[in-house]
Amino acid sequence: xxxxxxxxxxxxxxxxxxxxxxxxxxxxxxxxxxxxxxxxxxxxxxxxxxxxxxxxxxxxxxxxxxxxxxxxxxxxxxxxxxxxxxxxxxxxxxxxxxxxxxxxxxxxxxxxxxxxxxxxxxxxxxxxxxxxxxxxxxxxxxxxxxxxxxxxxxxxxxxxxxxxxxxxxxxxxxxxxxxxxxxxx
Ligand SMILES: [Zn+2]
Numbered sequence: 001x002x003x004x005x006x007x008x009x010x011x012x013x014x015x016x017x018x019x020x021x022x023x024x025x026x027x028x029x030x031x032x033x034x035x036x037x038x039x040x041x042x043x044x045x046x047x048x049x050x051x052x053x054x055x056x057x058x059x060x061x062x063x064x065x066x067x068x069x070x071x072x073x074x075x076x077x078x079x080x081x082x083x084x085x086x087x088x089x090x091x092x093x094x095x096x097x098x099x100x101x102x103x104x105x106x107x108x109x110x111x112x113x114x115x116x117x118x119x120x121x122x123x124x125x126x127x128x129x130x131x132x133x134x135x136x137x138x139x140x141x142x143x144x145x146x147x148x149x150x151x152x153x154x155x156x157x158x159x160x161x162x163x164x165x166x167x168x169x170x171x172x173x174x175x176x177x178x179x180x181x182x183x184x185x
Contacts, residue, residue, distance in 0.1 A: 001019070001022065002014060002017050003017040007021060013064045015073055016072070016073055016185075017074075017184055017185050018064060018074075018183065019183060020062050020063075020183060063179070063180065072185060074175075075172070078168050078171050078172045081167075081168040082123055082127060082165065082168050082172065084164070085124075085168065086120040086124030086165075088161040089120025089135070089158070090117055092157060093113045093120070096112050096113050096116065097109070100112065101113070116135075116158070119132075119134055119138070123135070123169060127169050132165035132168075132169040135161070135165055136165075136166055138158075138162075139162045140159070142155040
């Protein structure tokens, strides 16, 4: 009803705009399941089933879970960019492992691999802003370290990757926060 997009039968939320689908949109679901109970509560509470003060968000059936949210079409450009940034960290990790640990025999190089891949996982799976910022700090440190070591700056790929990760983890969080407050994407 909100954006005009057709959704699958039985869907609770619009895949396009995130709006809660009303019972009339969802009549195929029937009256005697849990959806009718939550719809009653939905109407009674003027659209919001429950307000979580500690989290400052609305919870319950009036909002998508983060899993459902991640599947929405308008979120995909953000999650795709985060996935690309994460994959770059995995590639950097693999190259770093081969070059520093296997070829050069530097056992401490494993630490670099763990840091980069670990932050990449945090960016991809948790969409973590903290991991993105930490990757930014690490890549700057790496740049300075390479400059001291070789006399010229290095590690550009990881810096670009960190900038991407910072931009898109913050975008993701902003969209999620807005959705929590308005129920719209
Ligand atoms: Zn919609």
